[in-house]
Amino acid sequence: MNITAIDIGTTKICVIIASINTKGVIEILGIGQHPSHGLKKGVVVNIAKTVESLEFAIKQAEEMAGIKIEKACVGISGGHIQSRNSTGVVAVKNKTITQYDIDRVIEAAKAIPIQQDQEILHVLPQYFRVDGQEQVLDSKGMFGVRLEAQVHIVTGAIASAQNIIKSCELAGLDVSDIVLEQIASAQAVLTPFEKELGVGILDIGGGTSDFAIYKDGRIRHSKVIPFAGNHFTNDLAIGLGIPLEKAEEIKKQYATVSPLHIQQQHNKFIDIDLGYNDGIKTIEVGLASEMLRFRAEEIIDILIDEILDNTLKNAMPAGLVLTGGGCLLPGFKEIIAQHLGIPVRIGYPQETQKNSPYTIPDALKSPIYSTAFGLLLYAINEKNFFGAHCTNHSMFGKIFGKMKSWLYDFF
Numbered sequence: 001m002n003i004t005a006i007d008i009g010t011t012k013i014c015v016i017i018a019s020i021n022t023k024g025v026i027e028i029l030g031i032g033q034h035p036s037h038g039l040k041k042g043v044v045v046n047i048a049k050t051v052e053s054l055e056f057a058i059k060q061a062e063e064m065a066g067i068k069i070e071k072a073c074v075g076i077s078g079g080h081i082q083s084r085n086s087t088g089v090v091a092v093k094n095k096t097i098t099q100y101d102i103d104r105v106i107e108a109a110k111a112i113p114i115q116q117d118q119e120i121l122h123v124l125p126q127y128f129r130v131d132g133q134e135q136v137l138d139s140k141g142m143f144g145v146r147l148e149a150q151v152h153i154v155t156g157a158i159a160s161a162q163n164i165i166k167s168c169e170l171a172g173l174d175v176s177d178i179v180l181e182q183i184a185s186a187q188a189v190l191t192p193f194e195k196e197l198g199v200g201i202l203d204i205g206g207g208t209s210d211f212a213i214y215k216d217g218r219i220r221h222s223k224v225i226p227f228a229g230n231h232f233t234n235d236l237a238i239g240l241g242i243p244l245e246k247a248e249e250i251k252k253q254y255a256t257v258s259p260l261h262i263q264q265q266h267n268k269f270i271d272i273d274l275g276y277n278d279g280i281k282t283i284e285v286g287l288a289s290e291m292l293r294f295r296a297e298e299i300i301d302i303l304i305d306e307i308l309d310n311t312l313k314n315a316m317p318a319g320l321v322l323t324g325g326g327c328l329l330p331g332f333k334e335i336i337a338q339h340l341g342i343p344v345r346i347g348y349p350q351e352t353q354k355n356s357p358y359t360i361p362d363a364l365k366s367p368i369y370s371t372a373f374g375l376l377l378y379a380i381n382e383k384n385f386f387g388a389h390c391t392n393h394s395m396f397g398k399i400f401g402k403m404k405s406w407l408y409d410f411f
């Protein structure tokens with residue numbers, strides 16, 4: 001059986017086609033990638049350009065795999081994403097908790113007011129409580145009369161989800177599922193041990209920095225911060241008065257956000273050819289790095305506020321895992337660790353457990369591909385190849401049914 005995942009990012013579109021056999025062994029068949037030109041801050045703003053980029057990336061992956069794909073699991077992000085925890089309570093029907101009771105209590109927890117332009121993307125159970133006792137992860141088969149569930153609900157703008165579905169359809173694909181990007185990235189880079197102990201993940205992409213916390217193996221919190229790698233590049237372009245592509249070059253080749261290294265970069269100069277006969281501009285590298293440090297600290301401040309506002313300071317004993325291309329900026333890892341006072345590591349797609357059913361090709365071993373590879377694992381999990389997924393399947397069927405109906409309602 002073949003499965004496809006597509007990360008429609010602000011800077012690049014990445015398509016991964018894989019096959020999974022009856023023993024659950026996953027083999028990567030094709031990878032396609034193309035710069036993305038139709039998105040801003042994680043959101044599709046130009047369907048035609050998005051379709052064009054999608055078509056290139058899909059074609060490349062199909063040619064490598066030697067097969068034609070028909071549907072894919074895709075990611076979603078953007079400032080429109082909202083999430084919160086919610087609780088539901090029901091009376092147990094026949095004293096022993098069955099799937100029917102679990103479905104009802106999750107349905108009850110889902111009954112929260114949401115804005116008219118938003119729709120539910122994920123309902124992820126966090127824990128259950130039977131008759132007010134200790135939290136349990138699996139309440140099925142337990143005796144009791146009162147069942148309580150806490151769930152993490154993620155909602156997104158209907159229009160944004162529609163634009164993703166529409167772009168894929170125009171590129172010749174059906175969307176099998178839409179997944180919050182940090183949930184996908186977490187699947188690719190976090191170990192089961194980290195998720196159990198309590199860990200944060202921050203996927204710093206081009207348009208958004210997608211944050212989530214996992215504890216006791218379940219998602220505890222999620223938030224999309226609308227600043228990421230491209231904002232660093234824009235700051236440099238504006239601050240130094242140079243074209244965006246030159247700013248991107250300086251950022252990747254010379255800059256750092258480590259205060260110690262910035263010190264050493266003062267009095268270090270580089271000449272930038274502005275092109276179009278605009279001549280040469282001499283840039284002090286330390287000044288460029290200083291500009292980037294302000295942006296890095298802004299993102300860190302937002303992250304710290306999010307952690308403190310939600311009393312999550314003690315929820316990450318296993319530390320924070322950074323991923324996404326933006327985390328490759330030298331010094332970023334160190335200054336986040338310094339400000340948060342917890343261990344920080346860079347995460348990229350890896351075999352997160354012993355006897356992993358997959359081997360990751362070297363081409364995908366970069367933080368840039370965490371979301372795409374995570375989407376693939378998510379799609380495979382949804383097919384239940386690895387056993388129970390934390391999401392309630394019947395619920396997901398309903399959610400996807402709903403996604404389809406958004407499309408029919410609006411197009």
Ligand SMILES: Nc1ncnc2c1ncn2[C@@H]1O[C@H](COP(=O)(O)OP(=O)(O)OP(=O)(O)O)[C@@H](O)[C@H]1O
Pocket residue numbers: 008009010011012041042077181204205206207208209228229230233248251252323324325326327328329330367368
């Ligand atoms: N070596 C590097 N140093 C600094 N920044 C880098 C480096 N490599 C990539 N980046 C930055 O990473 C960003 C792209 O990361 P990524 O591919 O994860 O984003 P995306 O998935 O396209 O965007 P998003 O997830 O926000 O929609 C760009 O802003 C790019 O400049």
Ligand SMILES: [Mg+2]
Pocket residue numbers: 007009010181203205206324371
């Ligand atoms: Mg991304």
